[in-house]
Amino acid sequence: MYCKITPEFIENLEKIVGKVHVISDKTAMEDFSHDETAPGVAVTHLPDVVIKPSSSEEIAKILRLANEKSIPVTPRGAGTGLAGGAVPIYGGIVINLERLDKIIEIDEDNLMITVEGGAPLMKIYEALDKTDLFLPPHPGEESAQVGAAVATNAGGVRTVKYGVMRTFVKGAEVVLPTGEILQLGGKLLKNNTGYNLLELLIGSEGTLCLFTKIILRLLPKPKEIMILLLEYKDAKSAIATVPKLLKTGEIPLGLEYIERESITPSEKMLGETWPAKGEAFLMVVVVGNDQDELYSICEKIMEIGEENGALNVLLADKKKEQDIIMKIRSNIYExxxxxxxxxxxxxxxxxxxxxxxxxxxxxxxxxxxxxxxxxxxxxxxxxxxxxxxxxxxxxxxxxxxxxxxxxxxxxxxxxxxxxxxxxxxxxxxxxxxSLSEKEIELMKSIKKVFDPKNILNPGKVLPD
Ligand SMILES: Cc1cc2nc3c(=O)[nH]c(=O)nc-3n(C[C@H](O)[C@H](O)[C@H](O)COP(=O)(O)OP(=O)(O)OC[C@H]3O[C@@H](n4cnc5c(N)ncnc54)[C@H](O)[C@@H]3O)c2cc1C
Structure with missing residues (x-):
């Protein structure tokens, strides 16, 4: 169904990005054959060639060439995905966006940041540290690239208060599988102009386009943060408290359930100790600008916890303790x-x-x-x-x-x-x-419109 990559084809790719940015050595391509998917379901497959372009125009040329020759193309960020999305299951080309990693602009007047699609999330958070603004979505793996986080509509600990990545994407430059470059949306808070293609592409997992530039909305950074660990003897009472906490009137930044057994390997790996006792925990993260107000919210959370079976509540209001808690939480999966x-x-x-x-x-x-x-x-x-x-x-x-x-x-x-x-x-x-036959049929038709030769990330999202 797909054509084989020939030495001439690789030479053409080298002409587009330069020889040093094309990898075809099997050992060097090993890192691009897998992602972080759990071992029981992980898939691996070597690409035939990995290419590292530095612009949307180069990506467009690669896609036009791949289309002409019917070669599959897999977009790849940092490879931290948990569903095999970046694995080139049919071989072909892997496009790695690590060279498109610029922070283009922080627009403090419009509360927007413009970044290239390959910028690691960590780089964006660090750039924003110097301002009074922040990007609310925070998926658990900061090495993930922003284009991939948009392509997977990533979530994370802060979703309960602020929503997922989609909520913050206001504009994007994308390259279509057929090689056209589109500018979608902009620094706009409202836009009802026609069908919302940007919303369609967010979460399309690299099957409809490559995100090469993204405009994200920012929010003013809260000044204070506090973490509460509510300790329970078992899961049942801990989890039963969750809907009650959501009704307090103050949506927390994070509301996580954690079991003792799941944190032990993370503690051992890091050489750190979880500061609370008990078998099951709710980790409640609250943010605000006024310390007194935050303490009174914490008191309310403590009361709800105690009324619902919490044996003890630990309040972490110092950065050092908060960092240990967050570090252990972030490494549970690892x-x-x-x-x-x-x-x-x-x-x-x-x-x-x-x-x-x-x-x-x-x-x-x-x-x-x-x-x-x-x-x-x-x-x-x-x-x-x-x-x-x-x-x-x-x-x-x-x-x-x-x-x-x-x-x-x-x-x-x-x-x-x-x-x-x-x-x-x-x-x-x-x-x-999760989807009806009609929904799947419509999705297949959309895929055909964007990618008539099915070259972009085939075998992903839709069953073959
Ligand atoms: C320890 C750990 C914690 C995690 N925590 C969370 C979490 O809290 N929330 C969450 O949502 N996810 C989480 N993840 C999953 C993962 O980090 C996210 O899915 C992340 O968005 C993937 O980014 P990546 O750069 O590693 O993408 P990759 O794995 O390289 O690619 C992911 C998908 O995006 C596509 N893609 C990559 N770049 C682009 C692009 N520029 N344009 C179009 N498509 C592209 C790929 O083809 C693939 O389908 C976690 C993973 C790990 C290992």
Whole structure:
């Protein structure tokens, strides 16, 4: 279906970006054959060539060439994705955007930042540290590139208060699979001009376009931050507190559920100690500009916690303690990954989160598997980790069975199979749990309009 890459084709790519920015050595391409997807479902495939362009115009030329010769192209950021989206499953070209990493402009009058698509999120946060503004979305892996974060509509700990990446994307420059460059949206807070193509492309996981430039809305930076750890004896009472905390009138910056067992590997890996006792925790992060006001919000949260079974509440109001908590929280996935088969990212309405976790426990005991739970409880999106322990021999069947049962549980609650990690390749065969036949048909038609030869990230999002 796709053509093979020839030495002449590689020479043509070298003419576009320069020889040093084209890699075709197998060992050097190894890093581009995988991402951070959990070991039980991870896919790997070597590209035939990796190319590192420095402009939208170069990317447009590469895509025109790939179209002409029917060569698959996979956009790639930092490779921290959890759904195999950046893995070139049909080989072909990987376009890595690391050279498009500029912060083009911080516009403090319009509260907007313009960046190139390959800029790492960390670089954007650091640039904004020098201002009174901040970019609210904060996915757990700061090395991720902004173009990829937009392509995956990334979420993270702060979603409960501010929303996902989509909420902050106001404009973008994109390159279409056929090689045209489009400028969409702008530094605008309102825009009702025709169909919203920008919204369609956000979250398209590198199947409809490459994001080469992005305009993001910023907000004034809150001056104060406090973290509360509410300690519980078990998951049930901890999770049951979540909807009550959401009704206090003050939406926290983060509202995370964390289990003791899930943080132990992260503590060991980092040589740090989680400052709270107990078996299950709610981590509540609150922000504001007035310290007294923030303390009174914390008191209210403590009261709600205590009324709902919290054994103790730890208030971290010093940066050092907050940093340790956030560091351990951020490394939970890394800590668990070696012994994990899959991370499920199901989302349900926030008010259903306690019932969902209860059902997860039932799936766990029915199938005799270990399912560790933690994550964005305030968004109705806890991550469920299927661990390898105890199921070495028949893990593949168990994985399929547990996946089926969890997806059904989520579906019956009005949920969807992925909140933030996306479909990629690992869930492409499962989208029927969340989308109707008509929706899938419409999505396939849209893909055809944008990418008639199906060269851009084939095999992702939509089942082949
Ligand atoms: C420890 C850890 C924590 C994480 N925490 C979160 C979290 O809290 N929230 C969350 O949402 N995700 C999280 N993730 C997942 C991941 O970090 C995000 O999906 C991130 O947006 C991927 O960025 P990347 O640069 O690594 O992209 P890649 O993995 O390289 O690519 C991801 C997808 O985007 C496409 N793509 C890449 N660049 C572009 C571009 N410029 N234009 C168009 N398409 C492109 C790729 O083809 C692929 O489909 C986490 C991952 C890890 C390992």
């Amino acid at each position: 800590g668990l990954r070696p012994d994990m088969l899959e991370i499920f990212d199901i989302v349900v309405p926030p008010s259903m989160i306690a019932v969902f976790v209860e059902k997860v426990r039932e799936v766990s005991s029915r199938n005799q598997v270990k399912l560790l739970v933690y994550g964005h409880a305030g968004d109705g999106n806890v991550h469920v980790h299927l661990m390898r322990e105890g199921i070495e021999k028949d893990w593949k069947q168990k994985l399929e069975q547990v996946k089926k049962e969890l997806f059904e549980v989520g579906k019956n609650m009005g949920g969807k199979i992925t909140a933030e990690h996306g479909i990629g390749v690992v869930k492409a065969g499962d989208i029927f749990y």
